[in-house]
Amino acid sequence: MRFTFAGLFITALMLALVPSAARADDASLRKTVATQAKKWEKAAERYVDKVKGLEDGDEAKLKSATQTFAKSTQSFHAKVEAEEASSSKLKKARTKLLDGLETYGDALDKLVEAIDSEDKAKLKSAQKKADSAEKKLKSAAKAFS
Numbered sequence: 703m704r705f706t707f708a709g710l711f712i713t714a715l716m717l718a719l720v721p722s723a724a725r726a727d728d729a730s731l732r733k734t735v736a737t738q739a740k741k742w743e744k745a746a747e748r749y750v751d752k753v754k755g756l757e758d759g760d761e762a763k764l765k766s767a768t769q770t771f772a773k774s775t776q777s778f779h780a781k782v783e784a785e786e787a788s789s790s791k792l793k794k795a796r797t798k799l800l801d802g803l804e805t806y807g808d809a810l811d812k813l814v815e816a817i818d819s820e821d822k823a824k825l826k827s828a829q830k831k832a833d834s835a836e837k838k839l840k841s842a843a844k845a846f847s
Contacts, residue, residue, distance in 0.1 A: 799842035
């Protein structure tokens, strides 16, 4: 009888703690996304500033800036990927965000390839990929708000 009561007590205690743990997962994810989004936006601003005044012949600078921004995108993706979501709303939002960041990273990689090969078709492909990523990221931002 004592073992049954102790087992029931432990089970009840564990069930009582699960919702708070779920809220902790969601809060941690939201905090990580907010922090990383700010860092990523600053990196995007620096990227635009570096690229803005470039002319033909500055491919090395463009490539370097793009690779730096790609690293920032990968870092954002890795930090969000390390977090878990408990609620179904945030699970979907996390999935959308990860997909958008992965697509954006692919677009930046394609841009680097286009810079290396000086191929306009690859440049257009990279732009389409970036546009697709932007839509995914906007959708994820709505899901997080």
